[in-house]
Amino acid sequence: MLFRPMHALSKLTAIVACALTCALFVSCATPSDPYLDGVRQRAGVVALPSGLLYEILRPGTGPYPKASDTVRVNYAGALTNGTMFDSSASHGGPATFPLNGVIPGWTEGLQKINVGGIIRLHVPARLAYGDRSPSPAIPPNSTLVFEVELLSINPR
Secondary structure (H helix, E strand, O other): OOOOOOOHHHHHHHHHHHHHHHHHHHHHOOOOOHHHHHHHOOOOOEEOOOOOEEEEEEOOOOOOOOOOOEEEEEEEEEEOOOOEEEEOHHHOOOEEEEHHHOOHHHHHHHHHOOOOOEEEEEEOHHHOOOOOOOEOOEOOOOOEEEEEEEEEEEOO
16 A cells, blocks of 8 residues: 555644644734835845844944843934834933843844944834833834944943
8 A cells, every 4th residue: 555544643643733833824924014124125224033123323342232231321212203202311311221121122132232332223013012002102013213322231
C-alpha cells in the first residue's frame, strides 16, 4: 500500500497544528499604517523587526543605554498629524526614567542612540499604548512620533 490511512491521533495533531498556524498568522498580521508605510520609504529610516522605525538626527559620541539603565533625556512627542501631546520642556526640563519603565517603543529605540545623540522614533500603536488612551491627547491605537535627545545614562 502506497499511502497508509492516518490514525485518529495523527489526524487530531494535524488539525490542531493547522488551527494554531492559522491563529498565529491572523494574530501576527497587522493592518497597514499609511503613515508608517510612507516613513519606511524615506532615506535614513531604519525599520526594526518589531515594527519600530527610527532616524538618527544627530549621532552621539558616548555609550549606548541598555534596557536596565536609567536615562536622562529631552523629548517631544506628537501624533502623526503633528499635534504635540507632551515634551520634557513642558515639564520644566530634562526627564529621567528607567528605560524598562516606559513604552516598548522607547525601550527598544533609545538603545539605538548613544549619549549626545538625537533620534526620531516612529512608534506603532502596539509598541506605544495600543488600544488604551493614557490621556485625552492620545487617542487609542495611535502611532506616535518622538524626538529624543539622550543626555546621560545611569547604568544599573
